[in-house]
Amino acid sequence: xxxxxxxxxxxxxxxxxxxxxQIVEYYEEDNETNRREGNIYIGIVKDxxxxxxxxxxxxxTEKNSFIHLKDVLPKIDQTKQKNDENIDIGKVLKTNQxxxxxxxxxxxxxxxxRVSTHINLPSKYIILMPNTDIITISQKIEDEKEQKRLIKLxxxxxxxxxxxxxxxxxxxxxxxxxxxxxxxxxxxxxxxQTSVNPNQNEPKLLYKSEDIIEKILIDxxxxxxxxxxxxxxxxxxxxxxxxxxxxxxxIWLKCGGFITIDKTEALTAIDVNTGKYxxxxxxxxxxxxxxxxxxxxxxxQLRLRDIGGxxxxxxxxxxxxxxxxKIEQLLKQExxxxxxxxxxxxxxxxxxxxxxxxxxxxxxx
Numbered sequence: 001x002x003x004x005x006x007x008x009x010x011x012x013x014x015x016x017x018x019x020x021x022q023i024v025e026y027y028e029e030d031n032e033t034n035r036r037e038g039n040i041y042i043g044i045v046k047d048x049x050x051x052x053x054x055x056x057x058x059x060x061t062e063k064n065s066f067i068h069l070k071d072v073l074p075k076i077d078q079t080k081q082k083n084d085e086n087i088d089i090g091k092v093l094k095t096n097q098x099x100x101x102x103x104x105x106x107x108x109x110x111x112x113x114r115v116s117t118h119i120n121l122p123s124k125y126i127i128l129m130p131n132t133d134i135i136t137i138s139q140k141i142e143d144e145k146e147q148k149r150l151i152k153l154x155x156x157x158x159x160x161x162x163x164x165x166x167x168x169x170x171x172x173x174x175x176x177x178x179x180x181x182x183x184x185x186x187x188x189x190x191x192x193q194t195s196v197n198p199n200q201n202e203p204k205l206l207y208k209s210e211d212i213i214e215k216i217l218i219d220x221x222x223x224x225x226x227x228x229x230x231x232x233x234x235x236x237x238x239x240x241x242x243x244x245x246x247x248x249x250x251i252w253l254k255c256g257g258f259i260t261i262d263k264t265e266a267l268t269a270i271d272v273n274t275g276k277y278x279x280x281x282x283x284x285x286x287x288x289x290x291x292x293x294x295x296x297x298x299x300x301q302l303r304l305r306d307i308g309g310x311x312x313x314x315x316x317x318x319x320x321x322x323x324x325x326k327i328e329q330l331l332k333q334e335x336x337x338x339x340x341x342x343x344x345x346x347x348x349x350x351x352x353x354x355x356x357x358x359x360x361x362x363x364x365x
Contacts, residue, residue, distance in 0.1 A: 004216060005237060006229045014234060015212055016243075023242045024303060024337075027212050027361050036061070036103045036113060038122075038209025042195055043115065044202070045097045053089045056112070057101060060203035063112035067093075067101065071116035075132040075163075100195055100206075122210075123184040124221045125170040125177045126154060129163040130188055137166040140336050146171060157181045162188075168339075169222040212361055219339045246305055253277075253297060257290035261301060267310035270298055274316060287316045288323045295327055299334035302342075308359025312352050328353065 003018040010031065017025035029035070043057040046064055055072075056064040069089045093099070101115040121128040135155055137147050150166050157178050158164060162185065170177050191207050210218065217225065230236065234243065245251070252258045256277035262269045272294040277286065298313060313331075318324050324347055331353065335342045338357070345354040 001226070002220070002223050003226045003228060004213070005233045005239075006213065006227070007231065007233045008229070009231065015216075016234060016237075016239060017216060018237075021237075023239060023246075024300070025216075025306070025360070026243060026246055026304060027306065029212060029361075035106065035209075035211070037106045038103060038120075039205060040100065040102045040119060040191060040207040041115075042200060042204045042206060043099050043101045045093050045095055045099055048090050048093060048095060050088065050090055055089060055093050057099060057115055058203050059101065059103075059113070059115065060205065061107065061113065063107050065101070065103070065107070065113040065115040066111065067099075067115050067117075071104075071114075071118060072099075075118045075129065075134065098200070119188075120165075121184055121188055121207075122215075122218060123180050123187075124218055125167055125173060125180040126184065127165040127167065128181075128184045128188055129165065131161060132163040133161065134163040135166070136164075138168040138170075140168045141166070141171050150177075153177060154181065159185055167219075169219075171222075215360065251297060251301060253290065253293045255289055255293050257294060259294050259297060259301075261305070261307075263307070267312055268307050270311065270313045272313070272315045284318070284320055284323065287318055288320075288327075291315045291318065291323075291327050292330060295330045296334055299331060299337065302335075302357055303338045303340075306359050306361050308357050311355045311357060313355070314352055317351055324351075331355075 001018075001020055005016045005018065007014040007016075008031075013029040013031060015025075015027045015029070016023050041059040043059040043065065045055050046058050047056045049055060053069040055067050057067050059065050069087065069092065072089070072092050073087070099117065100119070101117055102119050103113045104116050105114040107113040118132075119128075119130050121130070135151055135158075137150060141147055141150070150170055153174065154164050154166055154177065158181060164181075194206050195204075209215075234240065249262065250258055250260050252275070257275040258273050260271045260273070262271075272291060274286070274290050277290055294315070301307070302311065315327065318327070328344065328346055332344050335344070335357075340360050341358045343356045345356075347353055
């Protein structure tokens, strides 16, 4: 059973997504915080930073946003070709040039927002990618026959010069996907129409992205979700203890081991420890048991805390390659429960797992 609990007062909105009574996702939104991730703007290029192959773009916010050359060059399938990133950004962008951009990462106290000309418009069954012919499919759809069917269906119904990411919810659907493509392409056409104004010389917001609740409902369109609201709904469901644990650095495992989660500006480091668990006489089995239980908990915590960016996992050292392979496969399997994009790069020479995760909710300013 999936439930969405919404508790709101004048200052803050608390949102909890529950599966069988357990919180799997939790968000807090300050009602005074202006969330901009996903918004589309007409921006004005202000300063070109040639040494960094980047530029500052005025989108009408307090801080100018930041764009890198790779986010200006045409979006390509990097498995088949590569952009020439040695091109001088000064030849691609000019000061005072108008540019259509989307916020990919919100601003914070130190930096302005990061923006890109690569637009993503999410809908129920696809994510529209204008100005590209790339069509990709969710890794969670594993059946090859279904993959080919969906790619063919989407390709036949997309307008020229539009690409798409086919979502997991598209599995088994046909008419719904065709209707969804029409809907999202019409939305994009309206955005383009509002952007065409030769007399518009100031930054302008063209499209405001969905809020967290709308995003959850779109992402989980294939699930029956019971929505409940109330001033004390979280207390009524006795979820205070679960919420308190979300902020804990140390999380104990049932076996007696524990993991620690430490966030830095550059990455998130997760360390696995045996703790109180002594196991049996076989050291390798003891280590594998802790690492296995830790893997399930790590995947759960990444989703629960909405941890994004680079993530490094320091498991207890395993000498057996077969055990390493099993842990890596288990991590990938558990991450399939997450509704955002994750990528596991595997074990490094230092026996650390490298992975990335795209966060769902933008960070607070």
